[in-house]
Amino acid sequence: MAESETTVSLLSKEGALQPSESAEEFLPYFERLTEDDYRQFFTDMSVIRAFDVEATNLQRQGQLALWPPSIGQEGAQVGSARATRAQDHIFPAYREHAVAMIRGVDVLGIIELLRGHTHGGWNPAETNFHLYTLVIGSQTLHATGYAMGVNLDGACGTGNPDTDTAVLVYFGDGATSQGDVSEAFVFAASYQTPQVFFLQNNHWAISVPVSTQSRVPLYQRSRGFGVPSTQVDGNDVFASYAVTAKYLDDARSGRGPGFIEALTYRIGAHTTSDDPTKYRNSDDLAYWIERDPIARLEAYLRGLGADDAFFAGVREEATDFAADIRRRTLTLTSPSVDKMFDSVYSEPHPVLAEQKEWLERYEATYADPAAGGN
Amino acid sequence: MADLTTMPMAKALNAGLRKAMQDDRKVMLMGEDIGALGGVFRITEGLQAEFGRTRVLDTPLAESGIIGSAIGLAMRGYRPICEIQFDGFIYPGFDQITSQLAKMTNRHEGQVQMPVVIRVPYGGHIGAIEHHQESPEAYFAHTAGLRLVSPSTPNDAYWMIQEAVRSNDPVMFFEPKSRYWPKGEVDLAASAAPLHASRVVRSGTEVTVLAHGAMVSVLLQAAEVAAAEGTSIEVIDLRSLSPIDYGPILESVHKTGRLVVAQEAPGFVSIASEIAATVTERAFYSLQAPVLRVSGFDAPFPPAKLETLYLPDADRILDAVDRSLAY
Ligand SMILES: Cc1ncc(C[n+]2csc(CCOP(=O)(O)OP(=O)(O)O)c2C)c(N)n1
Numbered sequence: 001m002a003e004s005e006t007t008v009s010l011l012s013k014e015g016a017l018q019p020s021e022s023a024e025e026f027l028p029y030f031e032r033l034t035e036d037d038y039r040q041f042f043t044d045m046s047v048i049r050a051f052d053v054e055a056t057n058l059q060r061q062g063q064l065a066l067w068p069p070s071i072g073q074e075g076a077q078v079g080s081a082r083a084t085r086a087q088d089h090i091f092p093a094y095r096e097h098a099v100a101m102i103r104g105v106d107v108l109g110i111i112e113l114l115r116g117h118t119h120g121g122w123n124p125a126e127t128n129f130h131l132y133t134l135v136i137g138s139q140t141l142h143a144t145g146y147a148m149g150v151n152l153d154g155a156c157g158t159g160n161p162d163t164d165t166a167v168l169v170y171f172g173d174g175a176t177s178q179g180d181v182s183e184a185f186v187f188a189a190s191y192q193t194p195q196v197f198f199l200q201n202n203h204w205a206i207s208v209p210v211s212t213q214s215r216v217p218l219y220q221r222s223r224g225f226g227v228p229s230t231q232v233d234g235n236d237v238f239a240s241y242a243v244t245a246k247y248l249d250d251a252r253s254g255r256g257p258g259f260i261e262a263l264t265y266r267i268g269a270h271t272t273s274d275d276p277t278k279y280r281n282s283d284d285l286a287y288w289i290e291r292d293p294i295a296r297l298e299a300y301l302r303g304l305g306a307d308d309a310f311f312a313g314v315r316e317e318a319t320d321f322a323a324d325i326r327r328r329t330l331t332l333t334s335p336s337v338d339k340m341f342d343s344v345y346s347e348p349h350p351v352l353a354e355q356k357e358w359l360e361r362y363e364a365t366y367a368d369p370a371a372g373g374n
Numbered sequence: 375m376a377d378l379t380t381m382p383m384a385k386a387l388n389a390g391l392r393k394a395m396q397d398d399r400k401v402m403l404m405g406e407d408i409g410a411l412g413g414v415f416r417i418t419e420g421l422q423a424e425f426g427r428t429r430v431l432d433t434p435l436a437e438s439g440i441i442g443s444a445i446g447l448a449m450r451g452y453r454p455i456c457e458i459q460f461d462g463f464i465y466p467g468f469d470q471i472t473s474q475l476a477k478m479t480n481r482h483e484g485q486v487q488m489p490v491v492i493r494v495p496y497g498g499h500i501g502a503i504e505h506h507q508e509s510p511e512a513y514f515a516h517t518a519g520l521r522l523v524s525p526s527t528p529n530d531a532y533w534m535i536q537e538a539v540r541s542n543d544p545v546m547f548f549e550p551k552s553r554y555w556p557k558g559e560v561d562l563a564a565s566a567a568p569l570h571a572s573r574v575v576r577s578g579t580e581v582t583v584l585a586h587g588a589m590v591s592v593l594l595q596a597a598e599v600a601a602a603e604g605t606s607i608e609v610i611d612l613r614s615l616s617p618i619d620y621g622p623i624l625e626s627v628h629k630t631g632r633l634v635v636a637q638e639a640p641g642f643v644s645i646a647s648e649i650a651a652t653v654t655e656r657a658f659y660s661l662q663a664p665v666l667r668v669s670g671f672d673a674p675f676p677p678a679k680l681e682t683l684y685l686p687d688a689d690r691i692l693d694a695v696d697r698s699l700a701y
């Protein structure tokens with residue numbers, strides 16, 4: 001499942017700009033980036049990695065129920081997220097922490113979700129970044145339906161870059177086996193939705209290797225459904241940006257759906273509950289660590305003249321970000337019982353009203369020793 | 375002669391599965407991450423190494439695929455045991471379970487049998503995120519053609535999984551995941567009760583309380599507290615959710631005249647509702663009080679920090695016992 005000559009790449013693993021032949025049609029999208037953009041990408045990736053490390057520590061210290069790290073996948077996430085426009089809508093799976101941050105979500109919301117305070121964590125209307133979906137693959141159909149709505153509203157293909165809208169949906173290599181994902185391709189093709197399917201092939205679905213999900217490279221999957229596709233080196237943030245930018249442009253212009261497979265690797269465990277030593281060897285890991293998206297961009301930036309002061313500044317920003325998350329996590333207070341009963345329906349509901357009242361009365365008998373509780 | 379050993383339910387299930395695979399080479403395991411990893415709860419640990427990749431399948435990530443292909447394997451003479459990773463992830467397989475698996479024997483007028491077991495780790499008390507703590511058993515109990523069981527002890531787990539595998543009908547095997555790790559005695563020589571039998575696990579005289587799965591241990595806790603306060607509670611472990619074995623339940627109710635049914639699942643249209651209705655129909659003149667239900671609320675399973683408010687605990691059971699006694 002490693003890259004081939006069809007895989008689009010721009011930055012070599014040593015950090016040299018060496019576009020693959022297959023990158024040609026995407027080069028114009030790369031070329032519109034400035035050195036400031038490169039630095040922004042570097043900062044994004046560094047900050048979210050520090051966030052991931054801090055969240056993992058918080059879980060180890062009993063502050064979170066679970067943590068799914070995105071370490072190693074920052075190139076695919078930052079490149080694709082930076083290619084979106086404000087009006088685009090994003091449907092994540094549950095590991096897209098960098099995408100959330102770039103869209104302006106307060107990522108403390110992700111912490112609250114995994115601390116067991118909420119099933120949501122943010123309001124998608126504020127950032128067009130929808131809630132995490134934990135049931136594998138389901139969100140691909142939601143994205144397709146949303147994109148059908150964009151079509152019905154005439155909100156794509158008008159030529160107005162400020163309003164033409166695309167929908168971007170993230171999912172994993174394991175998810176490609178779910179019926180929902182195939183159905184999403186069918187609907188997307190049928191209704192020519194303004195939509196980009198973005199697969200992060202991190203090579204694992206918990207302990208199951210991608211070879212169990214597919215005998216052919218996954219980017220080929222969508223073609224039989226009539227959805228054009230490209231495989232990209234997901235640890236190359238430039239290539240991830242350029243390919244996503246082109247696909248989003250096509251979607252916004254009314255040219256229908258597309259599918260991107262970003263080759264990357266889950267450097268960490270599936271979640272903090274997982275033990276990868278049970279099922280994978282360290283050779284693979286070493287291969288992918290050599291292709292780290294952050295180290296690669298650092299080498300490139302140094303070649304352009306970025307100095308130690310710049311990198312020290314980024315490190316400081318990342319450390320501060322993580323420290324702020326830790327500080328705010330420790331001040332979170334437990335959710336109130338309202339969370340359990342309110343918003344189950346959009347209007348007051350007699351059964352839930354009665355049960356909530358019962359629970360409040362019942363709890364009160366325990367709070368008040370005179371009432372006879374213990 | 376009893377052959378006693380002590381182990382947690384997780385190990386008892388592992389031993390039961392191993393035994394089932396040794397006894398019948400048509401028995402096979404299918405599921406997500408059940409091979410090298412041994413399942414996320416390690417129930418199948420070591421079984422792929424022992425029985426090989428053709429009998430222990432790490433499947434692609436698709437529940438409909440797992441159940442649907444198990445149906446085909448059963449038609450071909452195999453006896454698949456499917457693992458669903460968590461309660462809340464069973465629904466992509468819902469059509470295959472309820473419209474296909476459950477009805478296959480009936481559609482074939484008995485000419486085809488469906489010896490498929492679906493193992494479902496279920497229930498709360500583990501502080502996990504959304505979809506990982508649900509109790510979906512009522513959806514399946516509502517469907518004719520499925521048998522449903524749920525062990526509450528390591529010993530039952532060891533024996534019931536083997537009996538489920540021997541059943542020629544589909545069996546939904548609900549494993550109370552919060553009970554995977556506490557140890558209990560397992561008798562490797564003989565089963566304690568048939569697969570579909572309910573059982574009195576603590577005898578008492580004043581109130582009968584009944585539950586399945588993890589809730590049974592909560593009832594035993596409540597009974598202990600009540601005993602200290604001078605109330606004698608009889609505890610019944612339902613074990614089988616479909617069919618329900620009413621014999622021991624009715625016998626107990628004839629004696630105590632009072633019944634409290636507890637469950638983690640929401641109360642609306644639930645196993646407890648069914649039992650309350652049936653006991654009222656069949657033991658009306660023995661009842662001194664209405665049958666009371668103690669359930670999860672009719673709301674989605676809440677974020678983990680609220681789970682202790684959602685899940686009935688011993689105090690909520692005792693509150694219902696008091697209300698029953700007050701009639
Ligand atoms: C329908 C469903 N089945 C099973 C699971 C349990 N589960 C959680 S993550 C996961 C693996 C997902 O792999 P992939 O799609 O590659 O995403 P990744 O975790 O690698 O980002 C599984 C099986 C689930 N969440 N939903």
Ligand SMILES: [Mg+2]
Nearest residue numbers: 172173204205
């Ligand atoms: Mg994956």
